[in-house]
Amino acid sequence: MNADIAPDAPDTSAREQIRRGAEGVILFDPGVFPQVDADWFDPDYWRRHGVLKTQRGGRGGVAVIETPVGECVLRHYRRGGVVAVLMGDLYLWTGAARTRCFAEFRLLQALQARGLPVPVPVAVRYRRRTLWYNADLITRRIARAETLAERLTVTGIDTELAEEVGSLVARFHREGVWHADLNAHNILIAPQGLFLIDFDRGRLRPLAEGWRLANLQRLRRSLLKLGAMEDEQGEFDRRIWAPLLRGYERTFSA
Numbered sequence: 001m002n003a004d005i006a007p008d009a010p011d012t013s014a015r016e017q018i019r020r021g022a023e024g025v026i027l028f029d030p031g032v033f034p035q036v037d038a039d040w041f042d043p044d045y046w047r048r049h050g051v052l053k054t055q056r057g058g059r060g061g062v063a064v065i066e067t068p069v070g071e072c073v074l075r076h077y078r079r080g081g082v083v084a085v086l087m088g089d090l091y092l093w094t095g096a097a098r099t100r101c102f103a104e105f106r107l108l109q110a111l112q113a114r115g116l117p118v119p120v121p122v123a124v125r126y127r128r129r130t131l132w133y134n135a136d137l138i139t140r141r142i143a144r145a146e147t148l149a150e151r152l153t154v155t156g157i158d159t160e161l162a163e164e165v166g167s168l169v170a171r172f173h174r175e176g177v178w179h180a181d182l183n184a185h186n187i188l189i190a191p192q193g194l195f196l197i198d199f200d201r202g203r204l205r206p207l208a209e210g211w212r213l214a215n216l217q218r219l220r221r222s223l224l225k226l227g228a229m230e231d232e233q234g235e236f237d238r239r240i241w242a243p244l245l246r247g248y249e250r251t252f253s254a
Contacts, residue, residue: 166247183222
């Protein structure tokens, strides 16, 4: 988050508290809950209390937990691709402020301050092991939400939803928000509207057409990979991509 950060990024220092202990360093928002300890980051703790609702494997290591502040998502940071075989969940230590979890927590707070639809950050923790560390993030769960990928594979995407997705992306781009992995799995559809999630490695950048278009192309590839094209490329462009870009341009230029 330090690189390319916009000079007018909101100061979130008043909304965070740090707790150090044998089980690592915890950063949390006391306005969400006044105290968070190491147990919050242990899925077995929630399982023993019968409030570990679901847990998925894969890169994220995501668990849904029922906490004193309501349903939350506990995500363990884990590498993807070939590097994951060697490094697993370990990241090179370059300072607390540059840990993946601290950067994402503070970015989420900054995006909230700008009125953007993102999950509420509750707490993060890193555990340092000499030159390496691993990390976890807790955010409030967005109720009754499904991913754009799930919607696509079950009922498809209509023109209205495509425009709404384009408008959502434009709201973030207009604020200089670069999402490192803009894909259909990271866009949520909820009764209260659309949300963007998973800001690991995301950052605030000066506005430039190059990175905005690259972000959009990443989303396009994701939709095509999930089968949005159906039989013909032209049909995808007409039904989904053209309305998405229309919603994007309308909102970005507003």
